[in-house]
Amino acid sequence: MNAALAWSDAVAAAQLFAVDPIGTGGVLVRSRAGPVRDRWLAILRGALPPSQPLRHLPLHIADGRLLGGLDLNATLLAGRPVAERGLLAEADGGVLVLAMAERLSPATTVQVTAAMDAHETVVERDGLSLRMPARFGVIALDEGLEDEFAPTALRDRLAFHVDLNEMPLRDADEVEINGEEIVAAQERLPSLKVNDAQIEAISAAAGALGIGSMRAALLAVRVARASAALSGHAVVEQDDMSLAARLVLAPRALVFPQSDKNDQQQPPDPQSEPFEGDDNTDQERPDLDRALDEVILAAVQAALPPDVLAALRASAGRSRGRSQGKAGALQKSNQRGRPAGVRRGELRAGAKLNVIETLRAAAPWQPLRRREAAATGAQPARPRVLIRKDDFRISRFKQRAESTTIFVVDASGSAALHRLAEAKGAVELLLADCYIRRDQVALIAFRGSVAEVLLPPTRSLARAKRSLAGLPGGGGTPLAAGLDAAFALSESVRRKGQTPTIILLTDGRANIARDGGQGRPRAEGDAISAAQQLRAAGITIVLVDTSPRPGALAENFAREMGARYLPLPHADATTLSKAVLASVR
């Protein structure tokens, strides 16, 4: 697809979103900040009626501001609880802009998507219980690189996925949108209907493209209707369906539709939703309007060059569930800890005053204190609420001693030959233990000339297991590179306030130096300097010697890095995992 067409689609998405912001959910704009994105946003702004509120959601918004809660100022002045609208309720009837959507925390995502589903926010906070309408469309600005994506729960609910990363500025023409046309389209929208054959065609197309979620087809139907409204069609026409398929279904496609039966030999992507092939579905819907079906698929195909799909297929498995706002999850549990109640306390440095609880504590005493104040001749009525030192309530946060276990696995030829399978078994058992303690795990493997972080810290053990199972063996032993990678990862784990533990499985026979050069002496020298760096950092390390005859080499090495040395006994993996656990404790 050429850039001009891609741009016209992006503009069409902006217009159709403006016609039905709530029905279509919104637009995911995958693009770095830049002039192209700015131009697209300007077009969108031109399309939206000026009366609609446009609210920006800051990344680390607190729940109270997002959902609404007690308006403290007004509460104090009025002497009764006054509610304050949250951002979601403020966006009602307008548009909510999520900047850096790829960093959105799971907690915030859930609040936004819940409001999108229910068209209202439910507030149960600060002694208030309110329902407020929150009907809005979402513009999610996703600046993610490579495998960083906006949360899947959000992407699923946004009809349009626009990618402007590859868009050259010269093709991104400025477009004037006639606001009156949009308003006229909005008026026509309710009367437009989609017929059964069209629904069948769009569902079939979604199926053929391997799209699992039911929302895609629903959103496509709404987009088709918006398109008909915008073009002034009396009914939803084929053009509208094609455009909807191109804008909504194409960016979600996981499988390239197979029109040629010979091509069906190609194995389907294991990660895509299970879906019956074409031949099966044909029998089940003999009366389906085949022509329409093909038109829609053709529209999608035109929007998708095959090589893009191949890349997509390859990344589909990896991107799934990977993007769930890592930053947010960690921030929540660590930087401020989980709330662990409130206690009476003094306002010392760093203590966080819990205003609501303080007010609650002061509240029952107000009439009494007022009388007292009057008796001593103090000024009446001001301040409205008499707060004493005893009333202060301090929020307490409990820092969960969360730890991340980093497995550093030597997958080189020498290790692979001997014990890689056993080491994998041992790691699996250790993973099970990490699950019980709800630790995070990460996996680094080194072989050939490089070390690779196969799995960044995660709590998903199924993924850890998958990446471990797929770990190939063979090649040189770049031990220094492996240790450097482990060091870098433990530093980043520490920065997040967690405690790293390294479990290193190797035979200690380093033969590749840091610069990738061969030769045992240099490789060993580098490995030892890397080991000393780890010791200096004071990280808990367990070295599991996987060589067939455990001996001085690895043991010496363990000493250099201040690690606990454990020979992998010629026994089952259970023995090893017990031994490791004992030494980590």
Next chain:
Amino acid sequence: MAAVFPFSAIVGQDEMKLALLIAAVDPKVGGVLAFGDRGAGKSTAVRALAALLPKMKVVAGCRYNCDPERPAEFCDECGARATKGTLKSVTLPVPVVDLPLGATEDRVVGALDLERALARGEKAFEPGLLARAHRGFLYIDEANLLEDHLVDLLLDVAASGENVVEREGLSIRHPARFVLVGTGNPEEGELRPQLLDRFGLSVEVKTPDDLPSRIEVVRRRDAFESDTVAFITKWAKEETRLRKKITSARDRVPSVTVPNAALERAAKLCITLGTDGLRGELTLMRAARALAALEGEKSVTDDHLRRIAPPALRHRLRRNPLDDAGSSVRVDRAISEVFG
């Protein structure tokens, strides 16, 4: 309140719908956990259930939904009023209370009534979500993302059926028995094992993968959105029929017999699977009985057990956390082993 998509109009998702109906027939079965694919209609089903449930009798003016026919379980306020005279009762919809993820502890358990305290200097208790959910359902969307301190609260109350509040000089206890309904997407994190255990039934939700039902989903949803009133009217008859089915099943549950053979089968199944504790067997029996009642039968048969065993047991297996999707398979295997 926005219009709700009718329960009977939900396409497919038979296991989830059945589990919710069973929970509606016999709350003692315990809650329902629906985990699975995005956009498969989990939340839709729970909201639809709320509209479907038959109404219940409540002591007029009671803040804790006390049942006028069970004086033994009255809250303190109703108990005090009952000694002074007979209580009036009103008919209200069964509460389906949302526990939003951003909820604060004071709203969940209840706290000092801020308004009365500020305006009149009175110390009064304002009941929280747990009080409102008494005799009804407590619904947690994205249950796996609920904050730990709220989970702790829930575990405690769900186990004792009573909410004890000791804060701000208040000392209150009131009954809080509710059916916990949770939904979530396993990709976003797992549920704490203790909370998992509190759910009686656990269903796995998948988006339909056959074309006709996918088409039907889109078609019905589209019809609902374009003309909500007409759609609801069209399904009203079916909804009434289902509501009557629940009501009559509730009456029948106590009289459904469980033959010894069925008890033995259930025990054998649990032993084969190595489930922890007796909760699995109990839930299995209760759910099978509710299922039999729902289908108008007089006693529990193998067929009932066989159908209800997967949701009743799959989350109670001693877990192998590395097993991706093994639990359903294991239950199926055990079922064919025990039932032959």
